[in-house]
Amino acid sequence: MQPLASVNEFVIRFANVNGTGSASANNLFAKAVFRMGVPVSPKNIFPSNIQGLPTWYEVRVSERGYLGRRGGVDMVVAMNPQSFAQDLACLEPGGYLLYDSTKPLDPRYRRDDVQFIGIPCTEICRREFADPRQRLLLKNMVYIGALAALLDLEFAVLRDLVGEQFKGKEKLIAANIHALELGYQYAAEHYACPLELRVARADAVGDRILMEGNDALALGCIYGGATVAAWYPITPSTSVIDAFEKYAKRLRIDPGTGDHLYAIVQAEDELAAIGVAIGAGWNGARGFTATSGPGLSLMSEFLGLAYFAEVPVVLIDVQRAGPSTGMPTRTQQSDLFAAAYASHGDTKHVLLLPASPTECFEFGALAFDLADRLQTPVIVLSDLDLGMNDHVCDPLTWEDGREYDRGKVLSAADLDALKERFGRYLDVDGDGIPYRTYPGTHPEKGAFFTRGTSRDEYAVYTEDGEAYVRNMERLLRKFETAKSLVPKPEFRPARQETREGVIFFGTSTPAALEALDLLAAEGHHFDALRIRAFPFTAEVEAFLEAHERIYVIEQNRDGQLRKMLIIECEVDPKKLKSVRHYDGMPITARNIAGQIRALKGATVTPLRRKKTG
């Protein structure tokens, strides 16, 4: 069996025990490849646990820029005896397995088609370092050092990264670099370095950055003028608030007094968290909360109130695998229904569907403008893959001088100039969006009672059915208006004219685009539409209209996006084929291409051209 050979195109997986400091070492590897100008896509595959269980870190290295999961693993760094058998089994034929050779390899674990590389990480650390904690942590740096030799990473890049990570802590820098060197030397002395599988400096990154979606969303909230954050801890959304606090402490402090231009409330539960955000929105501040599936369920009643009483609020849902507690540390796109139609009665909510950290930042800020303009909840649907993994993405940009759109708010002067009676729920402009006033604006005019019960155009309680229906119809008009304000979908035409299309959103994007390339190489061409918001805009309707068969790619069991398209756009269900993946791991290009091939094969349409790839 020939060992796998590839420069700058491979998948490496690190298998570790969680709580042993492997995360920062593995991150160092990904960042080093990125610094060498080669795009990377790392995925944390971690347990719902603090210490002692298996955790993996899978890095796809792709100079061609394919940043979804590919499927399959070319090299494993197998540092966890618990998962060794599984880690060995996942390797492609010809793959490499790096293991800690302090103890001899268990003879049960053999594969003739795999290259075994033994590095005595534990022994090296035992020999070189006295402190037991340091021995444990630096073991990770030893294998990173060995990888530098094996995969031809530039040692200077690693040294710089360690220096940046432990800035000001010279002793730590020295110890970490020493550990890297020990690993490097051992590998260089005992194996033919570099391997056929390796990294070479390239120029494929440009000015792009490596960032987590949750980090970017938090920055979007900072730039978008959020002042009140209320939350209840839940994986995988916790780091949104952590990052919001980190940036607020840096960027939102009054230089004169040290006072905070923000407030963060860790609430008693998710019900209270969104209650706080709604209270802030009612009173004219920009409030938000971040949560995941179980929290979204708890927030449903309040979402109905904010929808019906027309209070702006932003909710960030970093989706994880449901239902119920589900798989709390695995990814899914399965909250579409729960978010779009949250709460009892007739409700619909605006959804924003980012696909990259850059979009997390943009949509994070935009959400507040939309919530204020539309006076309604705006839900940003991210997911664990986007939120908690680093992604190569375009740098974040902000146009200086951009003002916030606070929507239709009447000041005291506006109220004085008003000739007619102020009607809080009166559709003056025909767009379904009424005018509001902030509490305490005017001594005599503009006060009203906000309530979840039915009321007339002047906010007076009523049980009159006609007034109720008028209000509900106006809310629908407002939702129509939203179509002109939300981000339009992104269209990518096929290289050849085709009547077949694919639709996807969010983190299915990179794998879907790669799958389209795989299929195009076989002669199958599809127009592609990436949906970026709900309600679906006219462009989505036109795409559905223009194609005979459309594959809807998503990461949930029930094909939620497909069903929403059927319901909302009244499209023939037979036209929409479902491509689904929902095992909690990010969807792969191979999986998508395979499903589409199978679905195509199941149809009677003959192939027009021979397979070329």
Place this chain on the structure above:
Amino acid sequence: MTYIRPNFRHPALPRNELGYTRRDYEGALSTLCAGCGHDSVSGAIIQACFELAIPPHRVGKLSGIGCSSKTPTYFLGRSHGFNTVHGRMPSVATGAALANRELVYIGVSGDGDTASIGLGQFAHVIRRNLDMLYIVENNGCYGLTKGQDSATADVGSASKKGVPNPYPPIDLCAMALDLGATFVARSFSGDKRQLVPLIKAGIAHRGFAFIDVISPCVTFNNTPQSTKSYDYVREHLASTGTLDFVPVRQEITADYEAGYTEEVTLHDGSVIHLYKEPDLDVHDRHAALRAIREHKEAGRILTGLLYVDPDSADLHEVLQTVKTPLRDLTAKELCPGSRALDAINASKR
């Protein structure tokens, strides 16, 4: 009976120092049952705000769901109100108060809204010491759903249905004291002489002020077997003593009775005059808890100011929020701009 309130204002109506009459603090006509205790509480809130000369539009009125939670419509018609969801008023009040620290916040809730569905939020708004007045209109039953026992109903107390309540009651004042509330009082809707100064002091208090007002339900829980009926409460009332509230702006004049035994200076400089037994210490949390328990064991309902800590740090102080209301900050103050973003981009390469 008419549903139209006359606009006529008698020219000789007394005015407060801002020039407003009591009428300027009224709201819509109440739709509660005739004789409901809650209407008396609304009247007391109107009287207190009028006497304190709060600009009538500078109050945020918040409530949950239930008969009590309807009442913010019936007072302060020039202020914004928010009738939220059942048991969740404290969280909405928290967000509202964070958004604009310059308004007065009055939350009105009931015993179902606070002691059952909202018990969790009640506990945590106390812990946050949110600067607000929180009034529970406590009648021991669910009025709007026709008289079920609530969590504050005493064991053996029977409402209109006639079935004695088997479950022990939650004493909201004791709970508030236990959780660290910084102003705790109990009163009776039929005792305006006591309730109005308590509301004034509660509004002036910086931090969380809680008043549990026994407010009988005339329709479902005013029976001879009920311990929340008008007759029962009047017969079993005990008091920590009377009190007067002296606002900071006002010189102390002969209007106030002489002979008070203690004065408490609140954070804004206003003063509470207490006329009480010399051995009662309103600064001793444990003594207050003990007094509540002893009176209860003796079959009495202890009312009046139970505890006050005038110097506590409220949520704004804990969070060190800026003095300008957060809602008034613009992109100029809130948005760090493109240069800061460039630096962040650079750190991600």
